[in-house]
Amino acid sequence: MIQKADRLSDVKEYYFSKKLREVAALKNEGKPVINIAIGSPDLQPSAQVIEAIQQAVATPNAHQYQSYQGIPALREGMRDFYATNYNVDLNAATEILPLMGSKEGIMHISMAFLNKGDKVLIPNPGYPTYASVTKLVEAEPVFYNLNEAGNWLPNYEELEKEDLENVKIMWVNYPHMPTGAVASKEDFEQLIAFAKKHNILIVNDNPYSFIIHKNALSILAVEGAKDIAIELNSLSKTYNMAGWRVGMVVGDAEIIKTILQVKSNMDSGMFLGIQKGAVEALKLSNEWFESLNEIYLKRRAIVWQIFDALNCTYDKSIGGLFVWAKIPEGTTSEALTDKLLYEKDVFITPGTIFGSNGEGYIRASLCVTEEVLQEVLNRINN
Template structure:
């Protein structure tokens, strides 16, 4: 009998993979409206589409450099300099990725040995813990709580540091809660990592959605010695399916990740790289337009949350609204009731960790017309 690898014994199929299949199999008289996944429904900038088409027609379709074309890496460096005031050498300190989710695996494979400890936020992106387990390292969950504005408890971190973790995952603006990390918190994280020789990986794809002050941990003095940052074009430029991400950090870190990446893929499509370079250099009116659209949707989601009698913090960033259910209401039972009776899908908070229990998450990736329909269904 052929059995699966032992590493899969602690890893489950991704929640959305299973739930979306369940929804697809449902027999319904009205369409299901999904407020679950953060998959942008808006169009990319017209110039980006034009660049993609033009370069797709030029016949350059072969394997590309694992490091990406110089034009795209230079655009990534320009983006980081103009938006975060972070200097990064495009030749040695930037590595394009086929989506930042790929980077989570590459980084873990590059730095973790079997049994190494990894600090993972609770609640947090489930891929951090599943990849940690896939490489047979050990998750150490650190608490993020509503009472502490979903920021790390440094007393708890100091206690966990005694177990000598090798990597710490952070993610600000935070998914799923939308919490923003002030620079003094990022500074304390850099000091913590320096003191304990921990590699911090900041996963930073939501900085430009409903956020007046985009930040990078690499802005902090000394961060490059102990930090790297993942970023993605998926959310900011509405090109999630194109799979374009990047990791930024000092050359030695990048070279270690490249050893893994170069054995995993054969380079990003040329036309997509050219289009990515174009996207990274759009003017500020693009971000203003995004903000206007998402702000209107956020207001509609707040009204939906009020109808459901759930509490939310209006001062958050990103493309989700995180809301607290009344006491003793089970989040998975709550969202299933709405799914089956109102044909509306909302994400239960407990899939992001035990500290997400009793919360739900709404996505802003639905046009205002659908949000109006959600309100009508709930009012009915």
Template sequence: MKPANRLAFIKEYYFSKKLQEIKKMQQNGIDVINLGIGSPDLPPPFDAVAQMQLAAKQENAHKYQSYRGADELREAFASFYQRKFQVKLNSETEILPLLGSKEGIMHISMAFLNEGDEVLIPNPGYPTYTSVTKLVGAKPVFYELKEERKWQPDFNELEKHDLNKVKIMWLNYPHMPTGAKAGKTVFHDAIAFAKKHDILLVNDNPYSFILNDCPESLLAYPEAKEVGLELNSVSKTFNMAGWRVGAVMGSEENIQHILKVKSNMDSGMFLPVQLGAAVALNEGEDWFKKLDLLYKNRRTKIVELAKKLNCVLEERDLVGMFVWVKIPDAYKTSEEFSEHILQTHHLFAAPGTVFGSAGEGYIRFSLCVDEATIEKAIKRVEA
């Protein structure tokens, strides 16, 4: 059977393919330390798991659930945004729970893009923005982020281009893979840019609470709801990546457009998972302090490992659960260096080119590995 033409424009997700290769190495007796994947290894909040288990015994737990998500979950997201970002959201009309925020990238694209529309995508950036854009028949237009600009968009440069076909602009701050925070004027400038050119602005915001003293939301800025949406999830903040719980926030009108797509794609989320996630969203400050302490200690070790490998670190604050560094001058490409440490030290870290051409010359280490394992990696390199 011949596949659809749209599959000719995309590849299998890099990490899907690479993990298969690593699994084969491990099956052959090679102890590979995986420092490439951002899947939290820490447990979720105890009360969230307990609530999920309790809810599974409810009579209505195993029925189809609301396409709009459980009231408790939407209210928990609204309360979370009010406490953490001082953003007021109507839980009935301005929040739509998702099966993880990755699902939201597809739903938003299907709701707002026609074939031939253009989409502004950060380079480097999350590869799913590009693959989904291609799947719906739209055209990716990459805006380059550079270290000398602290990985911030250059709106003056963007203004020089023909923007008539641009329908969506993806932002992702705190930024993955570089760990850059949004500069003081980025969200303000992005909103003005989007209003001027009639562009839907979407900020993908899952990393705000990992090693970040000043979490920010696009929706906290004046007039943001007029032109913007924001995605968030419990995956990174509460170590619940496998639960697949996220949400998109924005104006009632835009949420309704997305709901039209979503309601034709799934039949609601398992209720116990929603109620457990709602409990997690109401965790107190101690949760975030403990999480930061663990990641801070891991980051110190990862930085030590990177230096042992002769990588070069930027002189700036590191935010999020990754460490983004320059590869040694002796290597021509990121993939060459990544393959070198895999074969020589049995360590896997993601080459920067996975995230776009502007990632060439960089490599990304994950903090989702315990300190003992990172110490083990350091000793391998020293040996």
């Protein structure tokens, strides 16, 4: 067998990729497993979004290669989205790069700026892909602690004790996944000051602004942020378009140009129909978000009941597409989630997949119907 690349020696298969095979095997054995672990929206995109992609399929140039930078209307829609929702001004021609999902952007950004041996600050707990991609490009992950006592925000006293000389990128993610915690404008100002002091590129991964959150905020709304920060955003959660793979990276024109150097060698443009659908999605008013959140709030109320039945505690003031809960003492995150899977046929996420600071926590998704969540509650209570 051909030997795999050294870069894979410290990179594990994504947890959900592996665990979902196990769940599928259990289902094949006849187990009625309910999955409330994955944040894949089950709701439909807007009807006008569906109509736009259907119409685009019939246009003469729909099946040709598209621009690496997306059609002008898409970048203009993203510009208007940022102006309307975040009060951030962006140049549609130079400061916005559409992506095939923000996960793609994590790789492109890392390839554009990291050399072998560079260090990267990665949140613990945090999205596992930050660490995986860092290792794939042979840079060094440096995990920084987030905890409940600190509202899941960086502890700068701890960070200043680190050797930051070779740190090139710092990943942040607010509203935070997996906990749902938010950063204020003052928090972002402190983060930008820290980054400028140490000449570190800040990348804020921001796909959850509008899911049961008030006062959506972009890090680029902070004065001087464009000097040292960029932001990833996505239509996956906000517009129920996860499978469409539409995201964006926004920020300083030179930084975006550098990322494009990588992206233009990795794909041949996004399908025109998807771009046309995304344009229509970005035009939707706040009524769209309000209608989504009305559904998610009802679902969340049942998830709270599920966690009450498991004797977990959680913060009712935190929004987002998930509920993050502290488990009772005397067990571990994986022991509890495996017990639920094998004894109750319920698949839920252990906090440990997001880092060592996720031990003692579990996470449930709101991407399942009220009826399904009620069935989970019934199984746990019986």
